[in-house]
Amino acid sequence: THPHDTVVHIGSGESTTAIGGTALAIIAGPCAVETHDQMLNTARAVKAAGASALRAGAFKPRTSPYGFAGHGEEGLKILRSVGDEVGLPVVTEVMDTADIDTVAQYADALQIGARNMHNFALLRAVGAAGKPVLLKRGIAAKIDEWLLAAEYILAAGNPDVVLVERGIRTFETATRNTLDLNAVPYVRQRTHLPVLVDPSHGTGIRDLVAPMALASVACGADGLLIEVHEDPEQALSDGAQSLYPAQFDGLMRALAPVAAAVGRT
Numbered sequence: 001t002h003p004h005d006t007v008v009h010i011g012s013g014e015s016t017t018a019i020g021g022t023a024l025a026i027i028a029g030p031c032a033v034e035t036h037d038q039m040l041n042t043a044r045a046v047k048a049a050g051a052s053a054l055r056a057g058a059f060k061p062r063t064s065p066y067g068f069a070g071h072g073e074e075g076l077k078i079l080r081s082v083g084d085e086v087g088l089p090v091v092t093e094v095m096d097t098a099d100i101d102t103v104a105q106y107a108d109a110l111q112i113g114a115r116n117m118h119n120f121a122l123l124r125a126v127g128a129a130g131k132p133v134l135l136k137r138g139i140a141a142k143i144d145e146w147l148l149a150a151e152y153i154l155a156a157g158n159p160d161v162v163l164v165e166r167g168i169r170t171f172e173t174a175t176r177n178t179l180d181l182n183a184v185p186y187v188r189q190r191t192h193l194p195v196l197v198d199p200s201h202g203t204g205i206r207d208l209v210a211p212m213a214l215a216s217v218a219c220g221a222d223g224l225l226i227e228v229h230e231d232p233e234q235a236l237s238d239g240a241q242s243l244y245p246a247q248f249d250g251l252m253r254a255l256a257p258v259a260a261a262v263g264r265t
């Protein structure tokens with residue numbers, strides 16, 4: 001791979017975690033912050049299973065304007081306090097330049113969602129926000145467009161960019177998206193940036209998440225973004241692709257020998 005691989009550190013103090021290098025970063029949590037109890041129960045479960053960071057959205061990009069759009073700053077407060085309580089850094093999406101300062105006040109890393117990968121004003125602004133950025137691949141973005149979107153953030157002065165493959169829209173409708181694992185070794189050979197895979201949005205189907213997570217690590221991913229919910233049947237968004245805590249624990253156990261085989265710790 002690249003001679004000068006970027007390692008991105010997220011968080012502060014004891015809960016700092018590395019993305020890139022020999023680390024295997026596992027960022028897990030619900031699609032959205034719903035309640036304090038939902039976050040705390042889910043966070044405790046993913047921490048116990050070995051996750052390295054906690055994820056959840058407070059600003060949600062919903063296809064329908066009538067869908068649950070997240071709790072905004074109240075959600076950020078819950079995410080931050082739960083992350084601190086369990087000892088995990090926290091990652092959350094920012095959708096609008098106007099919200100960057102607020103989100104950056106609570107989050108250890110800012111996620112740019114697939115629907116905003118082409119939002120160049122937002123990319124430039126998070127490039128100046130002073131926090132690591134997870135950049136999702138756009139729903140219909142070519143790899144080169146995704147890398148140029150990353151370049152917007154880097155060119156604005158932020159070296160801490162993590163690419164996230166989350167599936168693309170194809171003619172196939174059996175799965176929510178088509179997870180493009182070709183992209184993983186491709187971007188690892190072409191760039192110095194770490195790359196994560198999100199098999200939750202990549203498949204949309206809970207029982208496909210573990211096999212695609214294993215394949216992602218086998219083909220060189222620097223880590224995973226996985227949706228886990230304490231009670232997926234009751235989730236306000238993306239329940240069908242959210243793992244039960246016990247399934248996540250099983251996945252973490254299954255990952256260990258695969259990670260070891262590709263030199264990940």
Ligand code: PEP
Binds near residue numbers: 031166201
């Ligand atoms: C998410 O991570 O919850 C999300 C909305 O992802 P994406 O932007 O990849 O659809």
Ligand code: MN
Binds near residue numbers: 238
């Ligand atoms: Mn989601």
